[in-house]
Amino acid sequence: MLNLNDLQIFVQVVDHGGFTAAGRALGLPKQTLSKRVIELERRAGVRLIQRTSRSFVVTELGSELYRHAAAMVIEAEAAENVILGRLAEPSGTVRVTASVPTVQTRLAPLLPRVATAYPKIRIVLHASDRFVDVVQEGYDIALRTHFDPLPDSELVQRRVSTEHFWLVASPSYLDGRKVDDPDQLSGLDGIFARQGQTDWTLTSAHGGQRSVTLAARYVANEGNAILAAAAAGLGVASLPSSMCEAQVASGALVRVAPAWTAGEIATTLIVPSRRGLLPSVRIVADLIAAQLRG
Template identity: 60%
Template sequence: MLNLNDLLVFVQVVDHGGFAAAGRALAIPKSTLSKRLSELEKAIGVRLIQRTSRSFAVTETGRDFYRHAAAMLIEAEAAENVIKGRLAEPSGTVRITASLPIAQFRLAPILPRLATSYPKIRIMLDVSDRFVDIIQEGFDIALRNHFAPLPDANVVQRRIGHDPAWLVASPGYVRERGSPSRAEDINELDGLLVPSSGNSWTLHHVDGTVIQVTPAPRYFANETVSLREAARAGLGVACLPGSFCEPLIEAGALLRILPDWTAPGVTTTLLMPHRRGQLPSVRAVADHLIAELSQRRQGADLINVD
């Protein structure tokens, strides 16, 4: 097993471009660094740096070895930080960004409990329905509801939950137009649509069958409350997240049609910049939110349609 201290010496010498500069950074004589590097080269049996009194060059093998050594040191530091983080009480400011529906209906009851559990953490919640660049704008955590996969964007993504979409209509509309028995029957009904949906829905049957249907465009909105109210008013069929419709279905204000079919619904994802996600305060808040929000939704959450 290689000595991690020797790996540290090698990485520092390469990073600083020589023994003298590395010695000043580490407060270690350059002769000691040279000796440690020689011991490392002897242990692995290859030359890592070609050096004379006038030249310094990392060998090809040395460059490959450097990448792995640097990565190993980063992981060692991260492991140490995990232990330190668990021993210390989380403290500091954690900045969270979320859309208005998530903030009002999901975070509003959770964040006060979280603040009580961690009295040394100061929470700052920014509510905005615009797309927020969490890295550039300095946020620690973002919570987003989305239909399409989110871009990687060099952030940690933790999927919290997924809510399949149901086909719903008012009892009056179903009495007037009849209850469809096949997915293809949706093509003969009025659709309450999202402008960006292309006027069609992709439906998935419990047996794995997938079909695309295109109802007659009747009403457009890019926000779920508006679509729900249009369905409630009897304008046609809407395709909405199940947990959002369930209370109204239980109350008899909406009916779920074709219950064996669902459409891709809304996904809730928590995002963190890689480095900030290692801070004890951010990790504590993220873990708390994931635990709370992963539970089955109670009641109707409002969801913006992107």
């Protein structure tokens, strides 16, 4: 294959009608340009330019090669301008994937605002609770919620939030009862995330731990289903604070044993690589991280 740099030099030499003028335009000695064209001719196996001290004539094959090489240079410059344009102003498609609850509670209200603020960024949001292969499936950003630390990988991981599980129940279920201490949970019904579960380990702000056991009134392995069951008055539920804080603020739900939490869950933002991160991806990732930290 012919050297692409030599082809570019050949185009410049032909465009400027000689080595001296091309050397001035490129800021290179004419001897250097001459050597590169000679090397190009050697690899091509044909004479491209007939030159003497008094004449400079492009051969028939040289003219044909010039047409193709000049088109190649134009395409290369266009490709470079695409990259420079993307780097100068955030633009292009940013593909984001996250779990269904994270999309519903955090990303659904945020990403439309990002798209409005940056009209040249096109966001593709994918909600899935399955394990997504970020690289193989072509995602720029992934958000993963997890209890245990994520395994080491070549992906770039940024922990963006850690939130506690609150115990909540509807005012109608509590019926005026004030439950401030874990001992007061005895005899209440529980809404659990898995079959056979009947207890939670609670942690106080000072690090103390207590285990509480409730009667399993309702079981659901999806957060919004648990939230709906709690709002319907079926018992006490354990939910991430981000899923129930709006209902607590409105009075639709009440925190039970509010000085205690029932564990915590982390959210980590993942990008395939730190190097070569496009401004559009960096901006969306930073805004997501700021929203989750908030």
